[in-house]
Amino acid sequence: MHMMTIAHTDLDVSRVGVGCMSLAGPAEKARAWVDAVLASGVNLFDHADIYGGAGRKERLFGEVLKAEPGLRERMIIQSKCGIRSTGDPTPNAPGRYDFSYEHIVQSAQRSIERLQCGHLDIFLLHRPDPLVEPEEVARAFDDLHKAGTVRHFGVSNHTPVQIELLKKHANRPIIVNQIQLSVAHTHVLDQGIVANQNVGGAVGRGEGSLEYARLNDMLVQAWSPLARGFLSGRPIPPEKEKMNEAAGVVQAIARERGVAAETVLTAWLLRIPARIQPIVGTQNLERLKNACAADELALTREEWYRLFIAGRGGRLP
Numbered sequence: 001m002h003m004m005t006i007a008h009t010d011l012d013v014s015r016v017g018v019g020c021m022s023l024a025g026p027a028e029k030a031r032a033w034v035d036a037v038l039a040s041g042v043n044l045f046d047h048a049d050i051y052g053g054a055g056r057k058e059r060l061f062g063e064v065l066k067a068e069p070g071l072r073e074r075m076i077i078q079s080k081c082g083i084r085s086t087g088d089p090t091p092n093a094p095g096r097y098d099f100s101y102e103h104i105v106q107s108a109q110r111s112i113e114r115l116q117c118g119h120l121d122i123f124l125l126h127r128p129d130p131l132v133e134p135e136e137v138a139r140a141f142d143d144l145h146k147a148g149t150v151r152h153f154g155v156s157n158h159t160p161v162q163i164e165l166l167k168k169h170a171n172r173p174i175i176v177n178q179i180q181l182s183v184a185h186t187h188v189l190d191q192g193i194v195a196n197q198n199v200g201g202a203v204g205r206g207e208g209s210l211e212y213a214r215l216n217d218m219l220v221q222a223w224s225p226l227a228r229g230f231l232s233g234r235p236i237p238p239e240k241e242k243m244n245e246a247a248g249v250v251q252a253i254a255r256e257r258g259v260a261a262e263t264v265l266t267a268w269l270l271r272i273p274a275r276i277q278p279i280v281g282t283q284n285l286e287r288l289k290n291a292c293a294a295d296e297l298a299l300t301r302e303e304w305y306r307l308f309i310a311g312r313g314g315r316l317p
C-alpha cells in the first residue's frame with residue numbers, strides 16, 4: 001500500500017483508509033478486523049461519536065486498543081463531532097448540529113475516553129452548522145491543540161466557502177474535507193462539467209470542492225466509496241434501479257482487468273488527480289483486500305470515463 005503525507009502535517013497515511021461506522025463486535029471480532037486492516041497496509045481509521053449511537057463503535061474500538069495498547073502507535077485515528085441526536089440532552093431537543101465551543105471540546109475529550117487512544121490525530125466537524133461562529137470554533141481548536149488532545153483538524157460535508165469562513169479565524173490549518181464520492185455519487189465532479197447549463201435544478205453540488213482542495217493542498221476523503229455494495233454485487237432494490245447500468249460497467253471492467261468489482265470502484269477514486277483517500281467501510285475481509293488492491297490498478301482515461309458516465313447516468317455535455 002502506497003503512503004502519502006497529508007499537507008501541512010507530518011502524518012503519513014495509507015492511500016486507502018477504513019471507516020468504523022459498521023465496526024462489528026464482539027471485541028475479538030473487531031480485533032481480527034483491525035489486525036487485517038493493518039496487515040493490508042492501511043493505517044487510517046475513521047470514527048465519529050454518533051457511529052452505532054451513543055459512542056458504541058468508538059467504545060468497541062477502545063476495547064481493542066485496551067487489550068493491545070501497542071496497536072495505537074501503528075494507527076492514525078480520526079473522529080468527528082457536531083451531530084447531536086434527538087433527545088440530547090433534553091427530551092424535546094431535535095436532531096441537530098452543534099459547533100459550539102463547549103460541544104466541540106467535550107466531544108473530543110469523550111471520543112478519546114471511549115477510544116482509549118490518548119489523543120486524536122485528526123478531528124473533523126461532521127456536517128456544517130448554520131449557527132457556526134468561526135471564532136468559537138477557532139478557540140476550541142486552539143485549546144484542544146494546546147492541551148495535546150487533538151493534533152490536526154478538518155471538516156466533513158463542507159463547501160469551499162464554508163471552509164473559507166472557518167479559515168478566517170482558525171489558527172490551525174484545516175487539512176481534510178470528507179465528502180460523499182463514488183461511481184454512484186458524482187456531484188462534485190458533475191458540477192465541473194455542467195457549468196452554465198440548465199441541469200440538476202437547484203441541487204447543491206459542492207461547487208469547486210475538488211478544485212478548492214487542490215488549490216489549498218487539502219486532503220479529500222471519500223465516504224461510501226463502494227456505494228454500499230450496490231455496484232459490486234449487492235442486489236439493487238427497485239427504487240435504485242438506475243444503478244443497474246453503472247453496476248454493469250463496473251462488472252465489465254472488473255472482468256476485462258481480471259480484478260474484483262471493489263478494486264475497480266476504489267481505483268476509480270484513486271485515479272482522480274485531487275488525490276482522494278477512499279474511506280472504505282466494509283467489515284468483510286475479502287472485500288477489504290479487494291479494495292486495497294486498487295492501489296496497484298491504474299485505470300485508463302477511457303475506463304475512468306466509462307465508469308463516470310454510467311455513474312452520473314448519462315453521456316457528457
Ligand SMILES: NC(=O)c1ccc[n+]([C@@H]2O[C@H](COP(=O)([O-])OP(=O)(O)OC[C@H]3O[C@@H](n4cnc5c(N)ncnc54)[C@H](OP(=O)(O)O)[C@@H]3O)[C@@H](O)[C@H]2O)c1
Nearest residue numbers: 019020021223224225226227228229234280281282283284
Ligand atoms: N462524513 C460522513 O458524513 C460519513 C457518512 C457515512 C460514512 N462515513 C464514513 O465512511 C465510511 C464508509 O462508509 P460506508 O460504509 O457507507 O462505505 P462503503 O465502503 O461504500 O460501504 C460499506 C458497506 O456496504 C456493504 N457492502 C459492500 N459491498 C457489499 C456487497 N457486495 N454486498 C453486500 N454488502 C456490501 C458493507 O457490508 P460488509 O461489511 O458486509 O462488506 C458495508 O456495510 C464509514 O465507515 C464512515 O467512517 C462518513
